[in-house]
Amino acid sequence: xxxxxxxxxxxxxxxxxxxxxxxxxxxxxxxxxxxxxxxxxxxxxxxxxxxxxxxxxxxxxxxxxxxxxxxxxxxxxxxxxxxxxxxxxxxxxxxxxxxxxxxxxxxxxxxxxxxxxxxxxxxxxxxxxxxxxxxxxxxxxxxxxxxxxxxxxxxxxxxxxxxxxxxxxxxxxxxxxxxxxxxxxxxxxxxxxxxxxxxxxxxxxxxxxxxxxxxxxxxxxxxxxxxxxxxxxxxxxxxxxxxxxxxxxxxxxxxxxxxxxxxxxxxxxxxxxxxxxxxxxxxxxxxxxxxxxxxxxxxxxxxxxxxxxxxxxxxxxxxxxxxxxxxxxxxxxxxxxxxxxxxxxxxxxxxxxxxxxxxxxxxx
Amino acid sequence: xxxxxxxxxxxxxxxxxxxxxxxxxxxxxxxxxxxxxxxxxxxxxxxxxxxxxxxxxxxxxxxxxxxxxxxxxxxxxxxxxxxxxxxxxxxxxxxxxxxxxxxxxxxxxxxxxxxxxxxxxxxxxxxxxxxxxxxxxxxxxxxxxxxxxxxxxxxxxxxxxxxxxxxxxxxxxxxxxxxxxxxxxxxxxxxxxxxxxxxxxxxxxxxxxxxxxxxxxxxxxxxxxxxxxxxxxxxxxxxxxxxxxxxxxxxxxxxxxxxxxxxxxxxxxxxxxxxxxxxxxxxxxxxxxxxxxxxxxxxxxxxxxxxxxxxxxxxxxxxxxxxxxxxxxxxxxxxxxxxxxxxxxxxxxxxxxxxxxxxxxxxx
Numbered sequence: 001x002x003x004x005x006x007x008x009x010x011x012x013x014x015x016x017x018x019x020x021x022x023x024x025x026x027x028x029x030x031x032x033x034x035x036x037x038x039x040x041x042x043x044x045x046x047x048x049x050x051x052x053x054x055x056x057x058x059x060x061x062x063x064x065x066x067x068x069x070x071x072x073x074x075x076x077x078x079x080x081x082x083x084x085x086x087x088x089x090x091x092x093x094x095x096x097x098x099x100x101x102x103x104x105x106x107x108x109x110x111x112x113x114x115x116x117x118x119x120x121x122x123x124x125x126x127x128x129x130x131x132x133x134x135x136x137x138x139x140x141x142x143x144x145x146x147x148x149x150x151x152x153x154x155x156x157x158x159x160x161x162x163x164x165x166x167x168x169x170x171x172x173x174x175x176x177x178x179x180x181x182x183x184x185x186x187x188x189x190x191x192x193x194x195x196x197x198x199x200x201x202x203x204x205x206x207x208x209x210x211x212x213x214x215x216x217x218x219x220x221x222x223x224x225x226x227x228x229x230x231x232x233x234x235x236x237x238x239x240x241x242x243x244x245x246x247x248x249x250x251x252x253x254x255x256x257x258x259x260x261x262x263x264x265x266x267x268x269x270x271x272x273x274x275x276x277x278x279x280x281x282x283x284x285x286x287x288x289x290x291x292x293x294x295x296x297x298x299x300x301x302x303x304x305x306x307x308x309x310x311x312x313x314x315x316x317x318x319x320x321x322x323x324x325x326x327x328x329x330x331x332x333x334x335x336x337x338x339x340x341x342x343x344x345x346x347x348x349x350x351x352x353x354x355x356x357x358x359x360x361x362x363x364x
Numbered sequence: 365x366x367x368x369x370x371x372x373x374x375x376x377x378x379x380x381x382x383x384x385x386x387x388x389x390x391x392x393x394x395x396x397x398x399x400x401x402x403x404x405x406x407x408x409x410x411x412x413x414x415x416x417x418x419x420x421x422x423x424x425x426x427x428x429x430x431x432x433x434x435x436x437x438x439x440x441x442x443x444x445x446x447x448x449x450x451x452x453x454x455x456x457x458x459x460x461x462x463x464x465x466x467x468x469x470x471x472x473x474x475x476x477x478x479x480x481x482x483x484x485x486x487x488x489x490x491x492x493x494x495x496x497x498x499x500x501x502x503x504x505x506x507x508x509x510x511x512x513x514x515x516x517x518x519x520x521x522x523x524x525x526x527x528x529x530x531x532x533x534x535x536x537x538x539x540x541x542x543x544x545x546x547x548x549x550x551x552x553x554x555x556x557x558x559x560x561x562x563x564x565x566x567x568x569x570x571x572x573x574x575x576x577x578x579x580x581x582x583x584x585x586x587x588x589x590x591x592x593x594x595x596x597x598x599x600x601x602x603x604x605x606x607x608x609x610x611x612x613x614x615x616x617x618x619x620x621x622x623x624x625x626x627x628x629x630x631x632x633x634x635x636x637x638x639x640x641x642x643x644x645x646x647x648x649x650x651x652x653x654x655x656x657x658x659x660x661x662x663x664x665x666x667x668x669x670x671x672x673x674x675x676x677x678x679x680x681x682x683x684x685x686x687x688x689x690x691x692x693x694x695x696x697x698x699x700x701x702x703x704x705x706x707x708x709x710x711x712x713x714x715x716x717x718x719x720x721x722x723x724x725x726x727x728x
Contacts, residue, residue: 082450089446089522093515121485124512124523125603148488151457158453158485160524239489 003171003220008227010143011235015163019143019227021220025170026056026131029104030064033129036166039102041067043092043126045115046106047075053133053173054106061104069095073114080114080149082158088118102165103128109141109269113159116147120162130167134177135185136270138169139192139226144234161239169223171216183306184270186211189222190301191277192229195247198343200225205297208304247345250337251277254360257322261314274307283351283359284338294342311360319360320353365536367584372591374507375599379527383507383591385584389534390420390495393468394428397493400530403466405431407456407490409479410470411439417497417537418470425468433459437478444478444513446522452482466529467492473505473633477520480511484526494531498541499549500634502533503556503590508598525603533587535580547670548634550575553586554665555641556593559611562707564589569661572668611709614701615641618724621686625678638671647715647723648702658706675724683724684717 005022025032033039042061046054051072058068071091073079092101103126105115112130119128132142148159174182193201203225204211210218230248237244254276258267281295303309323334334351369386389396397403406425410418415436422432435455437443456465467490469479476494483492496506512523538546557565567589568575574582594612601608618640622631645659667673687698698715 082446082453086446086450089515093518093521121522121524123521124510124525146488151453154457157457157487159488160485161488 001172001175001216003216006220006224008224008231010163010231012163012238015145015238017163017165017167019167019169019231021138021169021171021223021227023171023216025168026053026172027060029057029129029131029168030060030062030066032168033061033102033104033166034064034066037102037127039066039100041069041097041101042104043095043097043101044068044070044104044106045073045088045111045118046070047073047079047108047111049075050107050111050133053131057104057106057131069097073111075110077110077150080110080156082149082151084114085117085149088114089122092118092122097122097126099123099126101126104131105129105142105164106131106133108132108134108137112137112141113147113156114149116145116162116164117149117159120147120160125162127165128162130164132167132169133173135174135182135223136188137185138223139185140188140230142167142169143227143230145238163238167227169227171220171223174214174219179306180268182214184268186305187270187274187277187302187307189226190298190305190307191248191250191273192226194277194281194298194339194342195250195337195345196229196232196343197225198341200229201297201301201342205301208301211305243347246347247337250339250345251275251280253323253334253336254279254319257319258312258314260322260325261318262312267308267312271308274302275309275311278302278309279311279359280336281339283336283355284340284348286355286358287338287348287351289346289348290339290341294339297342316357316360320356323356365539365580367535367580370584370588372588372595374527374595376527376602379509379602381527381529381531383531383533383595385502385533385535385587385591387535387580389532390417390536391424393421393493393495393532394425394430396532397425397466397468397530398428398430401466401491403430403464405433405461405465406468407459407461407465408432408434408468408470409437409452409475409482410434411437411443411472411475413439414471414475414497417495421468421470421495433461437475439474441474441514444474444520446513446515448478449481449513452478453486456482456486461486461490463487463490465490468495469493469506469528470495470497472496472498472501476501476505477511477523478513480509480526480528481513481523484511484524489526491529492526494528496531496533497537499538499546499587500552501549502587503549504552504594506531506533507591507594509602527602531591533591535584535587538578538583543670544632544635546578548632550669551634551638551641551666551671553590554662554669554671555612555614555637556590558641558645558662558703558706559614559701559709560593560596560707561589562705564593565661565665565706569665572665575669607711610711611701614703614709615639615644617687617698617700618643618683621683622676622678624686624689625682626676631672631676635672638666639673639675642666642673643675643723644700645703647700647719648704648712650719650722651702651712651715653710653712654703654705658703661706680721680724684720687720 008019103119130142145163255272284290372383467483494506509527619636648654
């Protein structure tokens with residue numbers, strides 16, 4: 001694979017950085033980071049499924065004459081815990097990590113969130129670099145600076161806004177990404193089209209075949225567009241104070257409920273988001289906010305990409321209860337990000353529960 | 365006690381805040397914070413020795429119609445641990461803490477550092493208020509935004525720069541502060557004079573009797589001046605990037621070595637700083653950087669305030685080894701903040717070890 005390098009700049013004053021998308025970046029990361037800042041010690045954090053990528057990154061830094069310490073956590077969401085963070089802090093200390101060291105996260109969302117949390121806190125903050133290895137991490141979690149860990153029963157409850165100094169997206173990792181993980185990432189890609197960019201949505205509709213066969217050039221382009229759109233949101237609402245960043249949660253209130261009620265792992269995050277977006281669009285339709293045609297375009301695109309579109313068979317009472325526990329709910333009133341057309345969404349408060357229930361019934 | 369309210373503004377753009385120094389502030393804190401921002405839920409964190417102050421603060425918030433959750437940690441440095449932070453995170457979650465809640469730290473340096481660490485991380489950052497209850501916290505730890513916890517064998521290794529939104533210094537708490545704690549705080553006060561302000565140093569020399577009898581008006585003035593000087597440093601080097609903030613460490617390289625070798629608790633922090641400043645000044649003298657007269661003025665002032673001035677009987681080899689483990693040491697070379705006159709200090713690198721040893725012998 002050989003795709004030309006694409007760069008997306010995230011403009012956040014002194015915290016600005018580049019997202020680079022290309023091929024062969026894993027092997028070049030050591031030299032690349034040395035162009036950004038002086039570095040003599042890199043702490044590489046990855047998970048048990050990604051040993052080879054982590055070693056590749058380690059080799060790249062070693063070749064660039066940077067001392068490396070490499071740590072591995074068990075793969076899976078359970079590693080985003082206080083215990084794992086505590087173990088890593090101790091490991092960093094023993095490895096002689098100081099304020100000039102950098103943290104390099106090699107992995108998907110779990111590793112990025114956890115390693116970023118460690119970077120944000122060790123010696124009051126270390127520079128860190130994201131090397132995301134899944135499509136979902138490419139287009140979502142590696143960009144924007146949200147890092148954190150879970151408490152029992154509460155995802156991402158402890159964390160920070162801590163921007164990376166660089167994001168390196170090596171397209172090569174997509175060649176071996178399992179099909180289900182790949183499709184899961186595509187749901188977030190479709191989301192960007194719905195919430196912000198009708199042209200991009202149309203581009204996806206027109207390139208379904210190439211996307212499904214993982215055409216590198218097409219993929220690089222949709223990753224670039226997704227990162228560009230996420231960067232726009234983050235630039236205008238870095239710390240979730242203006243409300244703009246909430247639009248990234250399109251489909252997510254439903255999705256989190258599906259994930260909670262079905263149990264994490266049953267449904268992958270992107271799968272839950274796929275179904276959740278369609279529920280949100282049907283909900284908007286029932287409120288007269290969007291046309292049936294625009295819901296159908298979403299359903300058709302998601303289905304053609306191989307994503308699930310039907311609500312899992314769970315009790316609606318349980319799902320509604322789960323939604324009311326969402327971090328974004330205020331005083332128990334249901335709020336949703338709802339589309340008015342492809343390319344535009346709005347925050348809608350005080351949505352009637354019976355409409356929410358009806359939107360979860362899909363009887364096309 | 366009734367002293368007029370004094371205010372020191374800390375100018376840090378969107379993170380600016382006021383330090384208020386006066387009497388009766390504990391009883392007024394609820395209303396005062398409500399003037400700064402809307403608040404419906406306050407999480408009050410204090411330690412087992414400060415139950416009465418914490419209840420007073422709780423009552424003030426309750427009277428201002430703010431829901432309160434009050435948590436207590438064991439008194440002492442050991443509470444600045446991952447385990448204690450983890451327990452507090454869980455307690456905050458159970459108490460229904462959300463992004464609009466505030467954290468109120470009622471205590472000395474340990475409580476302020478720990479509660480600030482919790483505030484900096486829960487739901488990616490909560491507003492927090494410092495209500496310091498010791499002189500040392502009044503003039504040092506409650507101002508400037510350094511928060512954190514310890515790892516085994518490494519103080520403050522995990523933490524953040526997280527500014528409070530308000531600091532309320534109620535002079536009344538000084539009436540019951542134990543004599544040794546009170547004197548310990550005075551060492552940091554003297555430090556501000558040496559590093560930045562000869563006039564302030566002279567003010568202290570001229571008011572020893574009033575300081576010793578804890579005259580409220582004199583005390584309020586030295587707290588205001590100390591906060592003003594610390595604010596100046598923090599405003600110009602919030603995140604320790606320009607080097608200015610390092611001047612606050614005058615005497616501290618020696619002091620940390622005394623604390624480590626003598627065991628924490630044997631020597632109070634301010635006591636160690638008192639001796640450490642005199643070692644640093646003698647070291648500067650031996651390098652021809654400061655006059656013997658200026659060292660003598662420091663010795664006389666500290667002694668007259670009842671602070672220890674003699675190096676504790678410890679092996680110099682042990683003390684030198686401890687200094688070399690200091691976070692601020694680079695590549696094992698000893699660096700010190702050394703005075704050139706009362707009111708001015710400089711960072712001096714690569715100091716010869718034999719001079720450091722000689723400075724720890726006090727044979728006046």
